[in-house]
Amino acid sequence: MHMELAKTRAESPPTVGAVEVVGLDKAYGKNMVLRDVNLEMPEGEVLSIIGPSGAGKSTFLRCLNYLEVPTAGTITIGNTTVDAGARPSRASLDHLRRVTGMVFQSFNLFPHLTVLENISLPQIKVLKRSRDEAHEISRNLLSRVGLDAKSGEHPSRLSGGQQQRIAIARALALSPKVMLFDEPTSALDPELGLEVLAVMRDLADEGMTMIVVTHEMNFARDVSDRVMVMADGGVLEVGPSDQIMTQPSHERTRKFLRAVLDR
Amino acid sequence: MTFFDQWITWLPQLSPGLTVSLSLTGLCLVFGMPFGLVLALMIEGKIVPLRIVALLFVEIGRGAPALVLLYLLYFGFPEGGIVLSAFTTAVISLSWTTGAYSSELFRAGLAAVPRGQREAATTSGLTGWPGFRYIILPQALRISTPPLASLAVTIFQTTSLAFVIAVPELMSKAYELGSYTFEYLGVFVLTSILYGAITVAALALVRLGERRLSRHL
Numbered sequence: 331m332h333m334e335l336a337k338t339r340a341e342s343p344p345t346v347g348a349v350e351v352v353g354l355d356k357a358y359g360k361n362m363v364l365r366d367v368n369l370e371m372p373e374g375e376v377l378s379i380i381g382p383s384g385a386g387k388s389t390f391l392r393c394l395n396y397l398e399v400p401t402a403g404t405i406t407i408g409n410t411t412v413d414a415g416a417r418p419s420r421a422s423l424d425h426l427r428r429v430t431g432m433v434f435q436s437f438n439l440f441p442h443l444t445v446l447e448n449i450s451l452p453q454i455k456v457l458k459r460s461r462d463e464a465h466e467i468s469r470n471l472l473s474r475v476g477l478d479a480k481s482g483e484h485p486s487r488l489s490g491g492q493q494q495r496i497a498i499a500r501a502l503a504l505s506p507k508v509m510l511f512d513e514p515t516s517a518l519d520p521e522l523g524l525e526v527l528a529v530m531r532d533l534a535d536e537g538m539t540m541i542v543v544t545h546e547m548n549f550a551r552d553v554s555d556r557v558m559v560m561a562d563g564g565v566l567e568v569g570p571s572d573q574i575m576t577q578p579s580h581e582r583t584r585k586f587l588r589a590v591l592d593r
Numbered sequence: 594m595t596f597f598d599q600w601i602t603w604l605p606q607l608s609p610g611l612t613v614s615l616s617l618t619g620l621c622l623v624f625g626m627p628f629g630l631v632l633a634l635m636i637e638g639k640i641v642p643l644r645i646v647a648l649l650f651v652e653i654g655r656g657a658p659a660l661v662l663l664y665l666l667y668f669g670f671p672e673g674g675i676v677l678s679a680f681t682t683a684v685i686s687l688s689w690t691t692g693a694y695s696s697e698l699f700r701a702g703l704a705a706v707p708r709g710q711r712e713a714a715t716t717s718g719l720t721g722w723p724g725f726r727y728i729i730l731p732q733a734l735r736i737s738t739p740p741l742a743s744l745a746v747t748i749f750q751t752t753s754l755a756f757v758i759a760v761p762e763l764m765s766k767a768y769e770l771g772s773y774t775f776e777y778l779g780v781f782v783l784t785s786i787l788y789g790a791i792t793v794a795a796l797a798l799v800r801l802g803e804r805r806l807s808r809h810l
Contacts, residue, residue, distance in 0.1 A: 397712055427716055438713035442731045451727060456718035497713075504718060 347406075348373040348539040349394075349508055354403035354414070356389055356563075363389050364400070365564045373507075376540045378550035378571070381560035382586055387543040390560065391510050394541070395430045396423050408507045428456070431501030435513040437493040439485040439500070445472070446481040449500045457504065464503075471499035475529050491522030495529050502533075509533065511542040527553075547590055551575045559583045600783050603770060610766030611787060613680075617762060618749040620684045625691025625748070626741065632692055633699035647696070654693020660754045662686050667758045683755040691748050695741055702737030703729065735806045742799035746792050753788070763787065 349371040356364035364386045371377055379387045392398040394405055400414040410425045412418045418426075440448050449468035453459045459467070472478045475495035485493050494514055501509060511530065515523035527549055534540060534553050544550060550557050550571060557574040559566040559582075566580050578584050635647035657665065666686045670677055677685075706729050714724035756764040767784040771777040 395716055397715065424718065424720060427720075428718055430716070432713075432716035434709060434713065436709050438707075438709040440710065440713065440728055440732075442735065452717040452719055455723045455727065500717065 347371070348375070348408065349541070350404075350406040351394070352404045354390070354393060354405070355401045356386075356393055356398060357401045363563050364393065367403070367560075367565055369558070369565075369568075371508075371539060371541070373539055374537045375556065376534045376538075376542065376554040377556050377558055378554040379541065379543045379558045379560060380545070380547070380550055380586070380590075381566070384562075385560040386563040387560050388512050391512050391541060391543050394508075394510060395427050395432055397432075428504065429507040431504060431506035431509045433494070433497050433501055433509065433511045433514050435516050437485070437490070437497045437517070439493055439497055441485055443484075444481065445477070445483050445485065445488070445496055448485065448496060449503050452500065453503050467503060468499070471502055472496075474502075474532075475499050476525075489522055490518045491525045494518065494522075494526045498526075498529055498533070508539045508541065511540065511544070513543050513545065515544070515546055545590065547575065547587070559586070561586070596779075599776070599779060603774075603780065603783055606770050607763060607766050607784065607787065610761060610763035613760065613762040614749070614752050614764075615791075617680070617683055617687065617752045617755060617760065618745070621687040621691050621748055621752070622745055624684065625688035626695050628688060628692035629695030630699050632696035633703065636696065637700060637703060650689070651693045651696050654689045655697075659687065659690045659751050660757065662690060663754055663758055679755070679758045679760045682758060683752070683760045687748060687751060687755070690751065691744070694744055698737050698740045698744065699733065701740075702733035702735075705736045706732045738806055739799060739803045742802065743796070746795045746799070749791065749795070750788060 347370065349369060351367060351369040354364055354367040355362065367386075367390055369377075379390065381387055389398055393400040394407070396412070396418075402414050404411055404413045405426070406412075407426060408429045410422060410429060412422050412426050439445075440451070443451060446465060446468050449471060450461070450464040453464035453467060454461060457464075469478060469481065472481055475498060477492055477495055477499075480488060480492065480496075485496070488496070498509075498514075514530070515526050518526065523546070527546060530540070530542070530549070531553050540554075542549070542554065552571075554571050556568060557571045558568045559574060559578070559580070561582055566583055567574065567578065569579075574583070575587065578587065632647045632651055635643045636651070638644060654662070663683065663686045667679070667682050670682060710728055710732060711724070714720070714728040719728055752762055753764040755762050756768065759765065763784060767780050771780040774780065
């Protein structure tokens with residue numbers, strides 16, 4: 331799909347830091363749902379987060395753009411650093427969200443707007459692009475996700491897979507430094523999931539930095555550079571995808587992988 | 594003289610009243626609904642004094658029967674040195690009632706917008722006013738429109754209460770007509786048909802609009 335746009339990934343590991351998370355905690359009252367999560371990612375890396383449900387994968391992802399407010403720790407994305415202990419300013423949160431693009435499990439397209447408006451409105455209101463410029467960028471993004479023919483439709487007329495591809499285009503329209511995916515295919519039929527995964531694969535090939543919470547083990551193995559395994563609010567292990575998927579060092583990881591791969 | 598002939602001679606005498614009723618309704622909606630939206634936003638907002646003021650307006654507007662509120666303002670304004678026509682007093686009083694009831698419907702609409710929409714707006718950079726104005730409010734209004742339209746019909750019927758403070762609306766014209774024809778029953782049957790016809794027609798329009806609005810949801 332759209333291979334003409336896909337550049338081959340750089341062979342040598344990139345060196346610029348894109349994401350750095352230090353000592354991230356999140357508690358609901360006395361209930362610690364995230365405990366001392368640390369992460370360092372170079373630019374252009376694709377990281378998959380796997381693990382049993384209730385592990386804190388989505389919560390961790392949602393802390394990165396402050397949809398969930400962490401209790402402690404610092405998050406650095408690009409040149410924006412937010413310290414959870416210091417009550418971050420509204421401007422720094424806006425900036426954190428500006429440099430991250432978010433794709434939700436349930437798509438969350440704006441139902442009252444057409445596909446073109448869904449992708450254009452944030453550009454016009456947030457980046458102050460002109461209507462014409464925004465529409466042109468939106469049309470380019472739509473053809474990148476293979477949906478140029480749907481620009482005038484409302485989301486309710488589209489399949490889940492199409493909606494999710496548009497959600498990806500909407501996030502890309504703000505030129506984020508990092509794309510966050512929260513189980514992007516979990517609400518989709520396997521077949522529709524494939525078209526979303528193909529778009530994500532293209533994006534990875536183009537060098538986008540991506541963090542993907544997923545249950546798609548093939549994607550984790552084949553597309554991502556590294557895999558992070560979470561359980562009970564903490565990180566069990568992080569490592570190159572091949573190693574984690576074939577020779578994990580934790581028994582807990584082995585048990586989890588057996589359970590999902592044997593299905 | 595048959596039934597119908599009688600009605601046809603009465604209609605021209607009732608129609609100025611109907612015009613007053615309809616314009617009273619129109620004005621109450623024009624002022625009351627935006628007032629209701631503002632009240633809803635004040636209640637949902639974070640500024641405590643504004644929230645208290647808004648709650649006061651809503652609870653009085655819903656707590657006091659529309660008739661009692663009419664009397665309160667009609668006799669209260671002159672006490673405070675404010676002299677207004679009966680019609681203006683009715684507009685203010687019924688707008689208050691409209692605002693109080695509609696604010697609850699606006700709040701229900703706002704609460705019914707899925708959380709994912711706020712999150713998607715936030716992550717798209719549409720925080721604060723733009724997110725509210727372009728993402729949340731349009732969806733909330735669509736959800737609130739059918740019950741708001743039903744409220745509008747109820748308000749039309751409620752305008753008949755303005756009769757008690759001598760606003761020359763449909764009800765008062767009917768009473769007038771009854772008092773010199775002594776055909777009270779016939780006059781009020783015709784009056785109720787007029788109220789009923791407009792109500793039924795308006796509700797049919799509401800149903801039509803409801804289907805249109807839910808197209809994309």
